[in-house]
Amino acid sequence: MLLCFAVFECAVSPTGDKLYITSKFDKLLTLARNGTLLATLTDPDLYLPHGIHVTPAGQVLLCGGVPQAILQVGGKGRRKLATLATHKDGVRSPLVVCYSGSTSSIIVGQNGDNILVLRVK
């Protein structure tokens, strides 16, 4: 079997058993440590995805390219759980995302040298 895809960004689950990969043009791939493909998620909100981040609790955060949004995906990589922020919250070409537990915020690095901080409860 030939797995052919372009890797944008990747992240590892806290337990190290899963690898999440955003790929051109509209996919989130979840692989087991041995390389087995566990799940493929395609969603209209996942077109041109960029940065991906896994919180210490195993929540998967993703920068959607078009439409520009910050998304949360289930830990199994099978479905989108929530849209956390969109254009109206100030999301503009998000490239990287990470979660800060100490400040309960999601920090988004965006194209155009700006950083968006979203408070979460």
Ligand SMILES: *[C@@H]1O[C@H](CO)[C@@H](O)[C@H](O)[C@H]1NC(C)=O
């Ligand atoms: C790879 O890992 C998955 C998940 O842990 C497991 O279900 C599968 O049997 C493994 N495959 C091989 C070839 O070891």
